Amino acid sequence: MQQIELANKKALDTMLAGDPVLVDVVPAYTVIPALTDRKLILHAGPPVAWDNMCGPMQGAVAGIAVFEGWASDLNDAVQRAAAGEFEFEPNHHFDAVGPMTGMTTRNQPVMVVENRAFENRAYCTINEGLGKVMRFGGNDASVLQRLSWLKDEMGPLLSLALKECGGIGIKNIIARGLTMGDEMHQRNVACSSLLLRELAPALAKVSDNNASLAAALAFMGSNDQFFLNVGMATGKAIMDPVKNIPHSCIVTAMCRNGTDFGIRISALGDQWFTAPVEMPEGLYFPGFTEADANPDMGDSTIVETIGLGGFAMGASPAVAGFVGAGAPSDAGNFTQDMREITFGENPEWTIPAMDYQGVPTGIDIRRVVESGLTPTINTGIAHKEPGIGQVGAGVVRAPMQCFVDALKAFAASEGVQ
Amino acid sequence: MQQIELANKKALDTMLAGDPVLVDVVPAYTVIPALTDRKLILHAGPPVAWDNMCGPMQGAVAGIAVFEGWASDLNDAVQRAAAGEFEFEPNHHFDAVGPMTGMTTRNQPVMVVENRAFENRAYCTINEGLGKVMRFGGNDASVLQRLSWLKDEMGPLLSLALKECGGIGIKNIIARGLTMGDEMHQRNVACSSLLLRELAPALAKVSDNNASLAAALAFMGSNDQFFLNVGMATGKAIMDPVKNIPHSCIVTAMCRNGTDFGIRISALGDQWFTAPVEMPEGLYFPGFTEADANPDMGDSTIVETIGLGGFAMGASPAVAGFVGAGAPSDAGNFTQDMREITFGENPEWTIPAMDYQGVPTGIDIRRVVESGLTPTINTGIAHKEPGIGQVGAGVVRAPMQCFVDALKAFAASEGVQ
Numbered sequence: 001m002q003q004i005e006l007a008n009k010k011a012l013d014t015m016l017a018g019d020p021v022l023v024d025v026v027p028a029y030t031v032i033p034a035l036t037d038r039k040l041i042l043h044a045g046p047p048v049a050w051d052n053m054c055g056p057m058q059g060a061v062a063g064i065a066v067f068e069g070w071a072s073d074l075n076d077a078v079q080r081a082a083a084g085e086f087e088f089e090p091n092h093h094f095d096a097v098g099p100m101t102g103m104t105t106r107n108q109p110v111m112v113v114e115n116r117a118f119e120n121r122a123y124c125t126i127n128e129g130l131g132k133v134m135r136f137g138g139n140d141a142s143v144l145q146r147l148s149w150l151k152d153e154m155g156p157l158l159s160l161a162l163k164e165c166g167g168i169g170i171k172n173i174i175a176r177g178l179t180m181g182d183e184m185h186q187r188n189v190a191c192s193s194l195l196l197r198e199l200a201p202a203l204a205k206v207s208d209n210n211a212s213l214a215a216a217l218a219f220m221g222s223n224d225q226f227f228l229n230v231g232m233a234t235g236k237a238i239m240d241p242v243k244n245i246p247h248s249c250i251v252t253a254m255c256r257n258g259t260d261f262g263i264r265i266s267a268l269g270d271q272w273f274t275a276p277v278e279m280p281e282g283l284y285f286p287g288f289t290e291a292d293a294n295p296d297m298g299d300s301t302i303v304e305t306i307g308l309g310g311f312a313m314g315a316s317p318a319v320a321g322f323v324g325a326g327a328p329s330d331a332g333n334f335t336q337d338m339r340e341i342t343f344g345e346n347p348e349w350t351i352p353a354m355d356y357q358g359v360p361t362g363i364d365i366r367r368v369v370e371s372g373l374t375p376t377i378n379t380g381i382a383h384k385e386p387g388i389g390q391v392g393a394g395v396v397r398a399p400m401q402c403f404v405d406a407l408k409a410f411a412a413s414e415g416v417q
Numbered sequence: 418m419q420q421i422e423l424a425n426k427k428a429l430d431t432m433l434a435g436d437p438v439l440v441d442v443v444p445a446y447t448v449i450p451a452l453t454d455r456k457l458i459l460h461a462g463p464p465v466a467w468d469n470m471c472g473p474m475q476g477a478v479a480g481i482a483v484f485e486g487w488a489s490d491l492n493d494a495v496q497r498a499a500a501g502e503f504e505f506e507p508n509h510h511f512d513a514v515g516p517m518t519g520m521t522t523r524n525q526p527v528m529v530v531e532n533r534a535f536e537n538r539a540y541c542t543i544n545e546g547l548g549k550v551m552r553f554g555g556n557d558a559s560v561l562q563r564l565s566w567l568k569d570e571m572g573p574l575l576s577l578a579l580k581e582c583g584g585i586g587i588k589n590i591i592a593r594g595l596t597m598g599d600e601m602h603q604r605n606v607a608c609s610s611l612l613l614r615e616l617a618p619a620l621a622k623v624s625d626n627n628a629s630l631a632a633a634l635a636f637m638g639s640n641d642q643f644f645l646n647v648g649m650a651t652g653k654a655i656m657d658p659v660k661n662i663p664h665s666c667i668v669t670a671m672c673r674n675g676t677d678f679g680i681r682i683s684a685l686g687d688q689w690f691t692a693p694v695e696m697p698e699g700l701y702f703p704g705f706t707e708a709d710a711n712p713d714m715g716d717s718t719i720v721e722t723i724g725l726g727g728f729a730m731g732a733s734p735a736v737a738g739f740v741g742a743g744a745p746s747d748a749g750n751f752t753q754d755m756r757e758i759t760f761g762e763n764p765e766w767t768i769p770a771m772d773y774q775g776v777p778t779g780i781d782i783r784r785v786v787e788s789g790l791t792p793t794i795n796t797g798i799a800h801k802e803p804g805i806g807q808v809g810a811g812v813v814r815a816p817m818q819c820f821v822d823a824l825k826a827f828a829a830s831e832g833v834q
Contacts, residue, residue, distance in 0.1 A: 176606070179598055179735045180597040180598045180606065180607050181596055181597045181598055181607075181769070189593070189597065190597050190598075190607060190610070193607070193610035193611055193613070193614050194610055196610070196613070196614050196617070197610050197613050197614070197634075197637070197638035198638065200613070200617050200634040200635075200638060201631040201632075201634045201635040201638065202631075204621065204624075204627050204630040204631040204634055205627060205628070205631045207621075207627060210621050210622060210624060210627075211622070213621040214618040214619075214621040214622045215618075217614075217617040217618045217621055218617075218618040220614070221614035221615065221617060221618065317769035317770040318596045318769040320769075321769065321773070327772055328769045328770060328772055328773065329770055329771065329772045331770075352598070352734035352735040352737075352738065352745045353734040353745060353746055353748075353770055354746065355744055355745055355746045356738070356745065
């Protein structure tokens with residue numbers, strides 16, 4: 001037991017020592033070489049085959065295949081996908097994460113977050129904004145046009161600006177965001193604004209076209225969720241060095257592909273423990289109901305893995321209302337609950353309304369199974385049909401079976417029967 | 418009594434109907450003609466003569482006289498001031514407000530907030546940032562150089578950008594800021610960031626010099642209190658139409674000049690009710706103590722007059738810590754207390770952590786006197802000597818005597834003995 005406690009302490013210390021810095025935006029293939037020659041599509045969650053993909057995931061695959069020029073149109077793309085022309089792998093297998101459907105392919109621009117304490121890097125695409133977007137399974141011309149603009153204009157401009165300013169430290173932005181009502185999953189307006197104000201002078205310095213500059217500033221400035229993808233790459237960059245600590249049963253990844261929920265734990269490295277994913281409970285946009293909802297989806301639960309999102313609900317009474325999680329004044333209860341299943345807290349990421357207690361950090365699978373409390377996750381809800389998009393937001397619990405299976409495998413690896 | 422209730426209801430309705438829009442930045446003399454030909458210096462608070470001005474106010478007067486070219490140096494300025502060469506009047510007499518010392522003179526750029534519901538306008542200088550600044554009595558070369566840059570570069574660029582985007586509505590920015598931990602007096606980081614992200618695309622469109630543009634974006638982006646002066650002009654623009662409603666005893670202005678605290682009430686128009694100002698209780702920056710502190714100062718209490726600042730403390734647990742107002746988790750108690758002395762609440766400016774109750778709005782002098790509770794004000798603390806600057810932040814109560822005197826005068830005007 002003492003050995004496990006020490007290993008988990010090391011895992012927590014490794015998380016807290018992380019120093020994530022947003023350093024660049026580059027075409028995905030330049031940092032994920034496997035994307036260069038293969039028709040490889042990275043997706044959210046644990047592995048899933050085409051036939052088992054949910055509607056929005058299939059819709060996003062069709063859209064991104066057209067975007068990459070691998071299909072003439074959406075129907076053609078679906079046929080090619082069904083015929084096995086494309087390869088599918090999880091983002092997590094390539095140092096990457098993606099929200100909702102989580103498409104990452106060759107020519108998409110990805111943000112690069114470097115963990116300067118451990119010299120590893122993690123990648124995530126640029127958040128597309130709200131409305132009809134690929135991460136929620138949108139795939140029409142407007143969606144593809146926006147992806148082209150991100151590739152040709154926004155990505156290169158951000159790259160120049162980040163080099164101009166030497167990168168932007170993310171730890172402090174998250175710390176400030178927690179004092180400004182963000183929990184960094186379903187609410188990112190503060191961090192998005194803080195990031196914009198840090199980036200804006202550098203963008204102005206490197207731009208040689210003020211119309212493009214104005215468009216970039218307007219895109220970032222009108223997207224309250226812009227920071228989500230930065231936070232996700234940050235989560236991945238913080239958690240990857242926590243992998244493979246012998247005897248540690250701290251969760252290093254949680255993610256979902258719309259079909260299955262998957263977790264990894266430190267001592268067991270790259271092994272996935274999966275269970276059927278749950279349906280979020282939440283609030284629906286006008287005109288939509290539970291009957292329209294797809295089960296939970298996306299790599300964005302990496303933010304809960306580092307103590308944000310549902311774990312930081314106490315920082316964000318406004319999000320409690322948005323996701324239908326009861327009285328805003330009770331938001332702190334969710335954070336209190338998550339203390340039951342975490343190894344420690346983060347002294348640099350604190351919640352003023354909870355008298356500056358740190359966010360609960362480091363999910364210990366033993367505590368999850370013993371307490372019967374699974375991680376609380378704030379999430380967007382996609383329509384179950386391809387091509388439609390977001391229909392609501394809610395709260396979902398990670399399925400207990402992943403944690404039970406992970407604990408059994410961990411016990412076996414520790415020589416406990 | 419019924420007549421007073423109806424009049425106060427009208428006052429509250431007038432406040433809530435206000436539609437403040439930041440529309441321009443212009444040299445002060447162009448909108449305050451009295452500044453054109455006279456050596457007139459507008460200051461914070463109710464009227465005060467040179468001899469009665471506190472140290473930082475005298476320091477600011479000396480600095481602004483040099484800035485305007487009315488004196489060769491600070492010593493010369495002090496001698497000329499003492500000799501009666503300059504005229505002094507409150508900002509409030511000219512549709513203006515100013516933070517702390519509140520200097521407004523001929524060539525300073527002022528932000529113009531238009532209340533589109535009533536077609537009146539209010540003015541406030543641009544916030545200078547932290548450190549050594551004129552509003553806290555700073556007056557050295559660095560202070561005057563910054564004022565020149567604001568006049569020559571920042572002001573004109575903001576003016577072009579505001580015209581480009583047709584003005585920026587302030588009511589919604591404040592509404593969002595309240596969900597992001599701002600109370601708009603001692604904490605403005607959210608509103609400052611939201612304003613920047615709305616202005617940035619327009620700034621990019623109108624700029625013909627990207628180095629100047631980058632400097633402007635960096636200045637706004639590094640000043641968490643940038644929005645304070647916008648909020649103050651907003652408060653003045655909202656409250657001026659509330660003046661002179663017969664039978665209304667709602668407070669239309671609260672301000673201090675470092676010597677006296679002054680209030681006005683609706684039915685009694687431009688009459689001041691003053692009392693010696695109190696000393697803030699708060700936290701001091703390293704190296705400073707209460708012994709260094711100047712009594713309370715500035716027109717910024719206009720934000721409490723519209724339900725923000727100390728009245729909105731519940732939205733801002735982080736500010737409770739900053740101003741030394743007890744446990745952050747108890748911040749809501751200040752807001753609850755202010756409900757005792759206000760006529761209603763603002764349904765558009767709500768506090769998520771208090772389950773979206775509106776901020777307490779419309780200070781009723783009868784309730785102040787009856788309850789014995791005076792308005793809670795969040796404030797910065799200036800050094801009592803000229804030229805030094807801010808030494809801390811704290812909470813101060815408005816002096817009861819203003820309210821007692823105003824109530825007596827109001828009762829007399831209503832024919833009550």
